[in-house]
Amino acid sequence: MAGITLRNLVKAYGRVRVVHGIDLDIGNHEFVVLVGPSGCGKSTTLRMIAGLEEITSGEIRIGGRLVNDLPPRKRNIAMVFQNYALYPHMTVRDNLGFGLKIAGQPKEVVAARVQEAADILGLAQLLDRTPAELSGGQRQRVAMGRAIVRHPDAFLFDEPLSNLDAKLRGQMRAEIKKLHQKVNNTVVYVTHDQVEAMTLADRIVIMRDGHIEQTGTPMEVFNRPANIFVAGFIGSPPMNQLPCSAEAGGLRLADGTVLPVPARLAGKVRPGAALILGVRPDDISPEGSGLLATGEGAMVRLTVDIAEPLGMESLLYSRLAGQEVQSKVFGPRLVSPGEVLDCRIALDRAHLFDAATGRSLEAA
Amino acid sequence: MARILTSRRAALTPLLLLLPAIATMLFVVALPLVFSLWTSFTPYRLTRPDTLYDVIGLRNYIRLMSDAAFWVAFGRTVLFLAIALNVEFLLGLGIALLINRITWGQRGLRTIMMFPMMFSPILVGFQFKFIFNDNIGILNNALQSLGLTDQAIPWLVDARLAMFSIIFAEVWMSTSVFAILLLAGLFAMPRDPLEAAKVDGCNAWQVFRHIMLPFLMPFAFIAMTIRSLDVARAYDIVAVMTGGGPAGRTELLWTLIARVGYDNARMGQANAMAYVSTLLSVLFTWYFFRKLVAARRYMGGAQ
Amino acid sequence: MTRDLRRQLKAAALWLTAFLLMVVMCVPGLWVVLSAFRPNREILAKPPVWLPEQLTLDNFAKIFGFGADQVAIPVAAYFWNSMVIALTSTVIALAIGTAGGYAFARFRFRFKNAVFLGLMLFRAVPGIALSLPVFILWSRLGLIDAQLGLIIVYVALNVPFTAWLIDGFFRQIPEQLSEAAQVDGCTRWQAFWRIEFPLARSGIAAAGVFAFLTSWNEFALASQLTRSTDSKTLPVGLMDFTAQFTIDWAGMCAMAVIIIVPALILTFLVQKHLISGLTFGGVKG
Ligand SMILES: Nc1ncnc2c1ncn2[C@@H]1O[C@H](COP(=O)(O)OP(=O)(O)OP(=O)(O)O)[C@@H](O)[C@H]1O
Ligand SMILES: [Mg+2]
Numbered sequence: 001m002a003g004i005t006l007r008n009l010v011k012a013y014g015r016v017r018v019v020h021g022i023d024l025d026i027g028n029h030e031f032v033v034l035v036g037p038s039g040c041g042k043s044t045t046l047r048m049i050a051g052l053e054e055i056t057s058g059e060i061r062i063g064g065r066l067v068n069d070l071p072p073r074k075r076n077i078a079m080v081f082q083n084y085a086l087y088p089h090m091t092v093r094d095n096l097g098f099g100l101k102i103a104g105q106p107k108e109v110v111a112a113r114v115q116e117a118a119d120i121l122g123l124a125q126l127l128d129r130t131p132a133e134l135s136g137g138q139r140q141r142v143a144m145g146r147a148i149v150r151h152p153d154a155f156l157f158d159e160p161l162s163n164l165d166a167k168l169r170g171q172m173r174a175e176i177k178k179l180h181q182k183v184n185n186t187v188v189y190v191t192h193d194q195v196e197a198m199t200l201a202d203r204i205v206i207m208r209d210g211h212i213e214q215t216g217t218p219m220e221v222f223n224r225p226a227n228i229f230v231a232g233f234i235g236s237p238p239m240n241q242l243p244c245s246a247e248a249g250g251l252r253l254a255d256g257t258v259l260p261v262p263a264r265l266a267g268k269v270r271p272g273a274a275l276i277l278g279v280r281p282d283d284i285s286p287e288g289s290g291l292l293a294t295g296e297g298a299m300v301r302l303t304v305d306i307a308e309p310l311g312m313e314s315l316l317y318s319r320l321a322g323q324e325v326q327s328k329v330f331g332p333r334l335v336s337p338g339e340v341l342d343c344r345i346a347l348d349r350a351h352l353f354d355a356a357t358g359r360s361l362e363a364a
Numbered sequence: 365m366a367r368i369l370t371s372r373r374a375a376l377t378p379l380l381l382l383l384p385a386i387a388t389m390l391f392v393v394a395l396p397l398v399f400s401l402w403t404s405f406t407p408y409r410l411t412r413p414d415t416l417y418d419v420i421g422l423r424n425y426i427r428l429m430s431d432a433a434f435w436v437a438f439g440r441t442v443l444f445l446a447i448a449l450n451v452e453f454l455l456g457l458g459i460a461l462l463i464n465r466i467t468w469g470q471r472g473l474r475t476i477m478m479f480p481m482m483f484s485p486i487l488v489g490f491q492f493k494f495i496f497n498d499n500i501g502i503l504n505n506a507l508q509s510l511g512l513t514d515q516a517i518p519w520l521v522d523a524r525l526a527m528f529s530i531i532f533a534e535v536w537m538s539t540s541v542f543a544i545l546l547l548a549g550l551f552a553m554p555r556d557p558l559e560a561a562k563v564d565g566c567n568a569w570q571v572f573r574h575i576m577l578p579f580l581m582p583f584a585f586i587a588m589t590i591r592s593l594d595v596a597r598a599y600d601i602v603a604v605m606t607g608g609g610p611a612g613r614t615e616l617l618w619t620l621i622a623r624v625g626y627d628n629a630r631m632g633q634a635n636a637m638a639y640v641s642t643l644l645s646v647l648f649t650w651y652f653f654r655k656l657v658a659a660r661r662y663m664g665g666a667q
Numbered sequence: 668m669t670r671d672l673r674r675q676l677k678a679a680a681l682w683l684t685a686f687l688l689m690v691v692m693c694v695p696g697l698w699v700v701l702s703a704f705r706p707n708r709e710i711l712a713k714p715p716v717w718l719p720e721q722l723t724l725d726n727f728a729k730i731f732g733f734g735a736d737q738v739a740i741p742v743a744a745y746f747w748n749s750m751v752i753a754l755t756s757t758v759i760a761l762a763i764g765t766a767g768g769y770a771f772a773r774f775r776f777r778f779k780n781a782v783f784l785g786l787m788l789f790r791a792v793p794g795i796a797l798s799l800p801v802f803i804l805w806s807r808l809g810l811i812d813a814q815l816g817l818i819i820v821y822v823a824l825n826v827p828f829t830a831w832l833i834d835g836f837f838r839q840i841p842e843q844l845s846e847a848a849q850v851d852g853c854t855r856w857q858a859f860w861r862i863e864f865p866l867a868r869s870g871i872a873a874a875g876v877f878a879f880l881t882s883w884n885e886f887a888l889a890s891q892l893t894r895s896t897d898s899k900t901l902p903v904g905l906m907d908f909t910a911q912f913t914i915d916w917a918g919m920c921a922m923a924v925i926i927i928v929p930a931l932i933l934t935f936l937v938q939k940h941l942i943s944g945l946t947f948g949g950v951k952g
Contacts, residue, residue, distance in 0.1 A: 052846050072849040079850045085843035089865050099851035102861075146851070378774035382782060385767035385826050392823030393789040396800035403800070410803075459688060466685055476689055478938055479696060482930040484884030486902040487923050491699050494916060502698050505715040536695065589787070593828065596793030600886040600902075618795045618887075625799045626891065638796030649791040653784060 002063025002153040003028045003186060004049060009058035011044050011210075019044055020210040021058065026154075026203075031180050031187045033197040035233070036207035042190040045207070046156050049188060050079050063153055073102075078147035079156040083163060084139045086131035092118075092142050093127040099150045117145040120182065121175075137168045144179065154186040161196065173199060194234055198222070206230050223349075228358040231278045231351060237315065240284070240325040242277045243355060246270060251277055251352075253321035259298050262347045265361055274355035281315065283346035284327035290344060291330070297344045302327065307335040316341075397642070400635040408632040415632070424636035433612065434620065434637060441617040441644070444527075445595060448534045452591070453584060455535065456542025463543070464550045474547070481540045485597045489604030492533040496520050496605070523613035526606050530614055533601050542587045549583030550576075585656035592649040596641070617641045696927070703727070703920035710916050726921035742922060744896040745904035752814050752900060753882040756821035760878045763822065764829025765871060769859070771830065772837035773845075783831075790827040794887030802891050812894035820888055825878035832877065836870030836940075837863065873940035876933045883930060901926045 004026040011019035019041045026032045034042045047053040049060060051072035060067050067075050078099075087095050096117055097110040105113075118124045121141045131139055140160060147155055160176070161169045177200055180187055191197055197204050198218045206213045206221060206229075214226040225231035231239045244251040246269045250260045259277070261269050269275070282291065284300075302318040302325070314329040318341075327343060329335055352361040404424050408415050428434050463473050480488070495501050496519035507513045519529050553576065561571045599618035602608065608619035615623075618641060625634030702710055704722040730742045770776075771783060801820060802811070810816030840863055848858035864871075886902040893899045901922065908919040934941075 050846075050850055052849070071854070072846070073852040073854065077850065079847065081843045081847060083841065083843065085841060085847040087844060087848070087862055098848070098861075102848075102852040102857065146847075150851070375776065378770040378776045378779075381766040381770035381774075384763040385786060385830055386782070388763060388819075388823045388826050389786060389789045392801070392820055393792055393797065396797060396804055397792065399804060400796075400800035403803075462681065462684055462688070466681060473685060473689065475935065475938065476692055478934060479692055482880055482884075482927070482934045483696065484886065484902050484926055484930075486884070486886040486905055487926055490905060490919060490923065491695050493914075494699065494702070494920070495695055500711050500713075500715075500916070502715075509715065509717075536691075590828075593787065593790050594794075596795060596887070599793070599795050603886075618793060621795050621799070631799060631803065635799055638793070638799055642792050642796050645791040645793050646788045649788055650784070653787060657780075 005061040007059040010056045012056045018210050029184050031202045033189045033201035034205045035197040040207045041210040046190050051075050076153045078152040080143045080160045082159045084143040096145050113149045117149040121145045157189040228353045237281050237326050239278045239280050244277050246273045255321040268361045276353040276355050278351035281326040281328050283349050286341040286343050289329045289331050292344045297346045302343050304339045403632050404635040406632045410629045424633050437615045437617050437620045451535050452539045455539045459543040460546035480537050485600035488537045489601040493605045496529045526614045545583045545587040549580045582659040588652040699920050699923050703924045707917035726917045730918050740907045741896045745901045749900040752817050753879050756818045756882045757878045759822045760825035760829050761875050763826050767830035768833030771834040786827040798888045798891040812898050814898050821882040829874045832874040836867045840866045869940045873937040876937045
């Protein structure tokens with residue numbers, strides 16, 4: 001068991017930098033999820049931790065030990081790959097025991113540890129099959145089993161669930177969570193699925209273009225996004241972003257509507273500043289059908305373009321200040337296109353970002 | 365410091381792995397080629413070793429330029445290759461399409477199709493020399509028995525017929541390469557585009573022309589590249605079947621080289637010719653390899 | 668009804684074409700094989716004897732030097748030379764080609780395409796053109812009429828294509844397998860031998876068969892670099908049956924069978940892998 005520390009970690013392919021000096025401290029037993037859009041360098045970072053990719057500069061420590069120049073096998077980590085990377089010519093049993101065998105463990109120890117992992121993951125019946133004879137979810141389990149038999153210092157997962165269908169993904173997500181609670185290892189988990197990130201992580205690391213944009217617990221990054229990118233990336237449907245300018249009376253939107261400044265941020269708004277108001281769809285709802293009680297928040301009038309009923313709630317697409325905004329109606333209420341609704345905006349949960357830098361005013 | 369060392373090592377690994385391959389090729393091919401380039405500037409004769417140091421500049425090449433026999437052989441070689449390869453491609457395509465449609469006994473047909481591939485070219489030469497033999501050959505015997513002709517047809521003596529015979533032998537030997545690779549292409553072809561095209565109203569020919577053929581082209585280029593690596597194997601066939609004769613009427617570049625170099629022992633002159641033939645093969649390989657790379661890139665985009 | 672009829676006609680036409688095809692593909696070879704089991708007088712008979720009256724092994728006995736009228740052709744020695752040369756050169760070419768193919772499949776490095784193309788272009792040099800300078804150089808090195816001389820040449824002949832094929836086979840194996848093994852505690856070398864090599868084994872065997880066939884069948888170079896029973900191979904030995912004006916067809920056909928049979932067996936053992944290797948290595952860049 002050990003924490004992982006990244007210091008000013010850089011990766012360049014030739015002259016192209018893809019990871020720009022990342023700093024990250026991952027605690028012992030912590031489940032850290034790296035999220036970000038495709039190509040942002042998540043896999044590269046993970047593979048550098050694993051030792052599969054050489055690092056260009058910086059430092060990686062696992063359990064305090066500098067591992068920069070150690071090959072993967074000396075780092076005592078385990079990795080689960082996106083397409084499982086099970087050895088096709090070996091049975092499940094041999095797949096699970098391979099690492100121990102290579103390490104020269106005696107046969108009985110290998111057998112016992114394989115059995116233990118198989119029991120944890122419910123693979124006991126499948127030990128004599130080859131990977132070709134397994135379903136996607138079973139392969140996934142074997143891949144995880146291969147990781148846990150070795151009692152590694154840390155688990156690395158690279159989008160382990162992306163090859164599964166939606167239902168199985170939900171199931172396996174829960175299993176990974178359970179597994180972590182059981183073996184309580186340090187985990188670094190890469191995904192671009194923010195639901196996975198939110199549900200699994202102790203801490204989320206949001207990356208973009210080789211930089212870390214924000215690090216925090218799921219609730220922190222959801223409730224206090226450090227910048228517009230994080231605000232747009234975390235949360236589904238994404239946060240509405242309305243350009244506005246600060247003036248004495250409040251925030252003036254593009255069409256002249258003026259909304260009050262959220263009380264929480266009152267001291268931080270400079271008059272005249274160009275800002276972006278961020279409001280989650282859950283925080284805009286018609287009077288009486290949202291999270292807000294009458295009298296709370298600010299009122300706006302919206303004309304509905306499209307309504308998507310989802311059962312117990314509906315997602316509305318309407319126009320506000322010349323821009324499409326998404327909002328939600330809670331309760332089984334049918335809304336038809338063209339309907340004009342008086343909506344409440346929960347301003348105390350809204351965010352303000354500097355239009356130029358994209359940074360949240362809260363941080364300043 | 366350690367990091368620099370490991371990254372150097374990482375960069376060195378592929379070179380170390382390739383070193384034996386490169387060294388072998390340099391020793392067995394490049395070195396002799398340099399040597400033969402040298403001799404092509406000398407009047408070198410095997411029988412007179414001292415001529416090796418007698419530089420005569422481009423005289424061998426100049427002589428070549430004005431050597432009618434050489435140019436005839438050159439032209440004939442190009443013609444031979446053009447005909448043989450096109451026929452092989454078209455036949456191979458036809459066979460692949462045919463076998464692809466036959467469901468019963470397909471495996472057997474496929475196996476039989478590979479039959480000629482394992483024949484030694486020299487054996488193919490003898491085999492067809494045997495079959496085309498005007499006196500005892502099965503072909504003339506069959507034609508005469510069927511009453512199609514009452515005299516022996518001089519397959520290997522008449523200039524045109526001899527050319528036909530060697531091309532036939534060559535095509536027999538090498539069509540399989542095309543057929544097999546194109547068949548593999550047909551097997552690998554995704555169904556969706558074909559069905560989409562049919563739904564879009566393409567007729568059978570249009571589907572073939574616009575969907576199947578482009579998909580098959582990389583496979584055809586693999587076959588062409590493989591073939592281009594040893595087109596000169598045809599030398600074995602011709603050497604046996606006609607030896608370039610009768611009276612030089614089936615002389616190809618390769619038989620001419622052998623004649624000048626070994627029979628007449630004029631190595632310098634032969635090497636100059638050999639350079640021309642090498643250039644021909646290399647250009648050919650290079651051309652098809654480029655085509656293959658281009659087709660591959662385009663396929664990569666489609667997938 | 669008519670549509671049914673048309674479909675049946677079409678199927679029949681398809682079959683007829685396939686049948687003709689098989690005849691053209693097989694008859695030349697089969698005729699040679701058949702002739703190998705017939706006495707020479709039957710082969711030369713006029714009018715022709717279509718169906719053999721009796722099959723005989725005399726031709727084989729003759730060329731191996733048994734029986735009454737021997738042919739003084741040391742087929743056994745040629746066979747031995749062919750085997751030794753083809754096998755040795757195949758094993759060496761496989762080792763070199765596997766290393767090269769692995770490098771192409773698994774590493775990025777500068778001039779990769781150039782090296783690959785270079786190997787191919789060297790391979791494209793016509794045997795007869797190469798034989799001239801190799802003949803002269805080998806005479807100086809004492810490699811003429813020696814098995815070693817031919818082995819070296821055949822290794823070079825086979826390395827490029829072997830590397831190409833094996834490159835294709837390694838590419839079919841996901842790189843993650845080796846990475847997983849390395850994370851599991853293997854060195855790269857161990858990961859290769861325990862994971863990648865076993866998975867590529869059948870493909871490598873197919874490449875080996877291809878290399879073997881190339882060496883086994885080669886003539887242009889062998890005919891110039893060999894002289895005697897010390898090194899002459901079967902294809903060169905075939906020439907022994909031709910005299911100035913006559914050819915011993917029966918003996919030749921028997922020898923042809925001896926050349927074909929090992930090639931036949933080997934090819935059919937690996938034909939499936941051969942095709943998959945060729946297409947994969949070629950198509951996926
Ligand atoms: N071998 C390489 N050579 C050059 N660039 C590379 C190489 N491998 C990856 N890259 C680049 O590095 C960047 C980061 O890649 P990486 O695989 O880490 O992305 P990712 O965040 O894992 O994306 P995804 O969610 O699609 O898996 C990408 O822009 C990619 O194009
Ligand atoms: Mg990735």
